[in-house]
Amino acid sequence: MRFRAFAYALTLLSAFAATAAAEDEGKKPEGAPPADPAGFDFSTLFEPGDGWRSTRQIFVWNNETEPETLDPAVMTGVTEHQLALALFEGLASHHPETLEPIPGAAWKWDVSADGTVYTFHLRKDARWSNGDPLTAEDFRWSWERALREPNCQYKEMFFPIRGAEAFVEANEKDWSTVGVAVTSPHTLTVTLHTPCAYFLELCAFETLMPVHRRTLEQFGQLWTRPENIVVNGPFALDVWKPRDRIEMVPNAKWWNRGIVRLERMVIRAIDDQSTSYNEYLSGGVDWIRSIAAGKVTDAQQQADYYVQPYLGTYFFRFNTTEPPFDDPKVRKAFNQAIDKRVICETVLKAGQVPATGIVSPGIHGFPEFKGPGYDPVKARALLAEAGFPEGKGFPKVDVLYNTSESHKQVCEKLVEMWKTNLGVTVTLRNCEWKVYLEETRKLSYSIQRAGWIGDYADPATFLDMWCTGRGNNNTGWSSAAYDDLLARSTKETDPAKRYALLAEAEKLLCTDEFPFMPIYFYVNQGMLRPEVRGWHENIRDLHPFQYLFLAGPTKASAAAAGSGK
Amino acid sequence: MSADLDPPSDGPWAQAWKRLRRNAMAIAGLVVVSVMALAATFAGTVAPFDPRISESWETSLPPGARHLDLVNEFVVTAGQAPRERDVPPWLHDGLGDGHDHACELDVVAEEVKQLRVTMDGAKVTKIQGDGARTLAKVELGPEDHLRVKDAGTRIEAKALEPGMALPEGVPAKTGRWVLFAEWVRIAPDAKRTVRVAYGYGTVSAVTVAGAAHAGEMRIRAEHVRDLRVDGARKEHVHVLGTDLNGYDVLSRIIFGARISLLVGLVATLVSLSIGVLYGAVSGYAGGRTDVLMMRAVDVLYAMPYIFLVIVLLTVFDRNLIVLFVALGLVQWLTPARVVRGQILSIKRREFVDAAVTLGTTPWRILVRHLIPNTMGVVVVFTTLTIPAVILEESFLSFIGLTVKFGGEPIDSWGALVDSGRNALGVNGERWWMLVFPGAAMSLTLFSMNFLGDGLRDALDPRQKGRG
Amino acid sequence: MSGGAAPAVVRRKAADTSRVVLSVKDLKKWFPIRKGLFSKVVAHVKAVDGVTFDIHAGETLGFVGESGCGKTTVGRAILRLLDPVTGGSASFQGQDLLAVGGDELRQLRRKMQIIFQDPYSSLNPRMTVESIVGEALTVHGIVRTTKERRERVQELLKKVGLDPVRHIARYPHEFSGGQRQRIGIARAIALEPDLIVCDEAVSALDVSIQAQIINLLQQLQEEMGMSYLFIAHGLNVVEHISHRVAVMYLGRIVEIAPSDRLYDHPSHPYTQALLSAIPETDPDAPMNPEQLQGEVPNPINPPAGCRFHPRCRFAEARCKAKDQPIPVWRIAPGHEMACILGEKIPGAERIGEQPGF
């Protein structure tokens, strides 16, 4: 569950229309690896394409900024996440199109009937890049290390596992209380405290990826250097020039080496979005993951531009512990006074979808909730009911947002609409990211801008946090009925019934209560060369690099090949 | 030695002024700076538009673009006085001028969906609309039609789906290209004329197609095709165009001048006050005090100041006061040194000894005798520091340390220039968002520099031509 | 001051020798020379090295010597412009001049003023004549309103021969050198002081203007009765105005005598040399055999023995001996001189000595 509002807010990624996809399903493409014994046929992911053999397979793309770390357990950001996907592999991995968990380091898994015990069977041929076998003990050690590592800030990812939360929060020393057991060198048994529908997705998440024990113990902080690092993913680190570029080559020891067609990835760290865009235009890179706000109009004219829905919601929190927003009527009035369509079409302009619910659409099988929409007359009536006819006597309130041009524009628009439709004057208060976070934590705001990006394709990622006392609630809002719905959903093992419970929870939030005010669902825009294949649209910004290849030469790949690499 | 000194005397300032007046460039600079300062001071009156109200459907209009004079939504109710924000200023003004007025709005209420169609030659490969969603197929209703955005050319098709070829008439291109299409759905009462009679404080009647309309009437500005007030077409013009958010560029520049000039002036005054006082005290005190104070300056001189400013601005709330202090702190060292040097030579002059023998207190000597004699340098420093500070501020805007002016969404020139450079298209599209704020800033800096040079020459003729 | 014709010589009034205004004893002012990393004092410039004299009420004491002899330093030390002095004492009207400070000093300053050599740098270019002359009045609270001040300043301007109406609002740069010096004088007399140090007050002026200013000073002395310490580098300048004249050489007084006596009977070789440097108006006078040779020695490291010996016509071997005191002789009432060979002068009476080196 990553709640990310910074520069990445609008910039998420998705897929280029893979036009040539799956021409003839049944036939195994030439050069594809053998089918996996587990039953999942990886060869279906080996997309056929002409001309890749005659092309230097060098993929140059911009990863926006310098990664804070290459240690998967310590990572927190999108930038790092991209790199972890290439360098490491969890027990499960992602299907590049559907994002369903498919076998990764484990070739199959069994789940107990009550959904709480997972038995993972690791591949016997899985190896570290230095040739060491990858075993269940590697995972157990890596997970224990992550839970003990102070720098690991995503420990929450382990919390479905029995005893993990106590191990961290109560500073437990005894590992045996945690439901992770190595039952054979290649079998890992994980016990959860309650069923967790998305646990396999978590197993593909970077925090749960394994690290090589001997390397860490030998090199300490320096273990991620190109000369030291030992990985278990499809790519190995070759060059790391901080703030400039990272280069990767295929990991020769990876169990599915045959599927990897790229011979090299050059990953730039251009953080200025205008520069990034210019670099794409000039042919310097073949994929950029975001577009500068000022360049969107320009980019939309280009055929290479892509835009996709993204698993994330942009909303505003209300501080429900203090008047006037302790009154749900006021919150609802504020919500209905906003014409979200105008914000999407005139401010954001990248095809963002106006939001009336909190759960981002696109989660398979979960219906999109349609809450009350823009209705200034109704909004005024609600405000009058709450005791502020035409906004008279409304206390001084402000909108807190972190400094950023696009947030500013959205906030300005909101203020304008509240003024026009409700007669209420709201002032703007911006502060810098790290300060904004502290202010949020202390509830020192009236209205606060927020964004929430789901870490797994499950509605729970958007609904969990509104339970009483959850760390990311940050509104002071609490409802016993809501808590009950969520508790019941966790215990429900039937997916359809579970979704129904969650849908009811969303309805509870977004019909009358509105501890927050949803504005829009994120989209993800970028530019991608048509020559890049094996790259699919999806709502989570995940494009496993092992399936990518170039169907023809690009300027960037030619230049990179020319420079002697 | 004749004692006849008529005509009446000139003070040293008057003399400098005389010399300055002979310097055409400096005077031109002075005029420009004064005009800018006046415009900034009376921004509310001078600016044609409110820089806080964006006209969101009037984005990226080129300079000189004319537009119907409406803001976003037009909301009236018969028998009521409309709220200020709901109607354009002309209507509001008309309510109070003691006459009856009427305005007519031609409204076409059509629902337009934007479609982004990726083409390969004449073949449709992908359709996106309704947010970022990829559409499998677009089926048009009986009243619907498709048209090419901006050009308005009708696309004669009843459905749109990947794989199909577009009918002729649509300008086909080779290779992959993007067609922006509009899917137009016209409501049954699509075309109507709304007539609003108003005056004497209220809207007296709202009529739609001849029939009186009761209750609230909301009209989206983007649906209005024509607007006549008392029979005359009502338009306004954006002399320098509008920006990506629909703000009037000229008004933004005028309001931006407020911040930039204010920052420049106040930070300069802060720095010079500190610098002059410090330098003067140090120079006049002399001896160990002087050594100590100057060593402190040396120490501070070696600091990478911009780094400290950045730290300051990230540490404290980013408001104007902090910016003044931060920028002022950067700039005071050089004046302190120069003023000290001046004081050292001035304090040796005998009029200071004379003042001492008269029993004048050290403080009075400092204030009455020493500091006034450094004013020439100080004035020159002011005119040269202001542009430096304005540049400094713009630089901070660029690296993301924009300063807010009392919570108002008003940007400094630096921030305007930065958003202008971001908006600049590959072939120089939307140049006006960069060029005009940039020109305003450069012109001011230019003028200040010329004025500074001129002042230096005028105040200290021996230094002529330096730097 | 109606200029044009040669100025009439104003007779100087006799001084009141019964009242001593200023008494200076063994005054020393050394300036340290610092060097090196830690600014260590390595030597001193002994600008004034033991000077003793009195000034009586209404008297003009001429102070003469080549540049660098320390005469200006004496003047400034007395006015407390060079704090602190290295040694000695000075009392002004019985008050210890060197010990007072703060407000007391500022009160004392009302009674002692200075007129500077350079009429250009001694006036603040950013102030009008009114504020220059009137400043002292404001500072000491003598005037309360601006009107009162203007009236007082106008009176003063009239006194020094400036136009009280046309000149009062002007800035210094609009005046000629002589006029500026008058402004300086106006400023000095504004507080009606008892002593004015005229620090080469006329040296920078043309000869004709010099006479005008000197006459003005004498006139003012007659009217207001203050004493002058009149510093000059040539004996000719002080001749007419001084009651007594002191001759300084390298930080010490070598001879002091009533004016007439000194010019008629110069007894120190240095005084003789200075006198002979005055251009003769009599074309028949013989060429001067007593011209000074050489340069003034470095005051950081003055010659051993008699400081004048390297340039002295009469110097003998004993004059060069180190560490000997220099005897001081009285030749006539009020006429004293310091010379190792003083016993050769008839009637010389040894009355004391200056310390040697």
Added chain:
Amino acid sequence: MGRYVLRRLLWTPLVLLVLVTLTFALIKAAPGNPFAMDRVVSEEIRAQLEARYGLDKPAIVQFGQYLGRVVTDFDFGPSMKFKDRTVNDIIANGIGPTMLLGACAVILAVAIGLTAGTIGAVRQNSVFDHASMSAATFGMSVPNFVTGPVLVLVFALSWKALPVSGFDPSFSLLPALGIAALHVAWRVTERIRVGPAGFSWGREFACLWLGLLLAAVTSVVTLLARSPTLILPAVTLALPFASRIARLMRAGMLEVIGQDYVRTARAKGLSETTVVVRHALKGGILPVVSYLGPAITGVLTGSLVVEKIFAIPGIGREFVEAALSRDYMLVLGIVVLDGLLLVLFNLAVDVVYGFLDPRIRYE
């Protein structure tokens, strides 16, 4: 002179101490936590983190430990943002590009500025003079975050002649060319060295200076010719300084040319070039040299912008981000480093100035 340099060097630690203390105090006063994240981290995890970086101790203890580490081991501590890297490591990576870029910019600026200024002064009031001075005033008034993108637009996107961003310097030919240039410069300046009055230290230094300048310019031009990624950033960074230097140079030259000794030289019938090179240049260059101190500070500031626009892996980009993400250790490290550089460069400039202008005495 030597003593002056020594004294200035002795001051350096004090300067740095004040700098560190000031920065440390500021940072400690800052709201916002380096470990604040967009998701809420429980107090236990946060406490563990703070303990890891020593933030649980009182500020004064932290400061003491920090100073101790810096002084004894020259260890600026771990970065709080970059979990795999230390501040030393980050600075070591970033300082090279920043210095290289800065050096290129300063040398380019000096070369362009001196040439334009000299020609402007010699051909006073000519078309060239007016044009170059207008350009210079303009160059001083346009911020480099405008010049940079416009240059990119023209040279990289429209003409496609240069890359948009990156950092890929190539040094292969540099040493040879540098030596060759020095040799040529020596040859050329020989004509000046053999003046009428024989040996003179002042003239020797002037020649050496000129020679070094020529060599530096040649090296930079070679470097730029071989490293296309460096051209736009170097030019962007150089322009405002070139403008200022051109103006200073022109004014300085005009003053010198008006002086008697230059008139005498002309009257002696020496050629215009000889007069300019042998007599006027040295005097005219003084204001330029005294401007180099501030220019170096300016280059450091400007590199923050240029590094961002051209994605150069320099120290400036690190700094801004470090300040925003409250990476205390990195902020401190960079501030100290830049302070040190500034002190040393300013000292060097003062020394050069002292050589060029015998009137200046360093007590």
